[in-house]
Amino acid sequence: GQSLEQPSEVTAVEGAIVQINCTYQTSGFYGLSWYQQHDGGAPTFLSYNGLDGLEETGRFSSFLSRSDSYGYLLLQELQMKDSASYFCAARKNNNNDMRFGAGTRLTVKP
């Protein structure tokens, strides 16, 4: 089976840095993806880690440690528009079959 754990809520102020952690237990783990979802919207892809280490995409970075079954999403220079839910998703195998965590609701305050 598979399970992913992430905090349910995080609050931060504009301009700050926030880290959203994700731990996973999966069979046949292949990689970890991160998605953003605004209220009423569709999930949109942010980042993917297939190998250990850090992937940087603009203000967003994602990290994976396979030995620790752990990853995180780092959001820098927070903006109000970053208020959304963030999901980690474990890619089960090379078929890109994904399982999602319950999501972390990020609230950015002025």
Place this chain on the structure above:
Amino acid sequence: DTGVSQNPRHKITKRGQNVTFRCDPISEHNRLYWYRQTLGQGPEFLTYFQNEAQLEKSRLLSDRFSAERPKGSFSTLEIQRTEQGDSAMYLCASSLGSGGAEETQYFGPGTRLLVL
């Protein structure tokens, strides 16, 4: 291409009725996925297709649920004899299907189902 589209966007039905949703993936994408999402939860995998072949079905997908992708392009998800517990957002996603680290799933806007 404007991305993944889903129809209808909203559906209200009475318990016991059948409903059918449609998903049109990005045109060059071989893989198509169906998910269900309830409030405060992440998307739950239901099933996925590689071209017209349905390769995996979740145990969440009871025998009241059926999905098809007859020509390897659009897909339909049918729920028979709907129950109030079926009320959720039904999301469709598609991906190239080439594998590799660059593989990304692109989601449609979803169909929100309310069963009264």
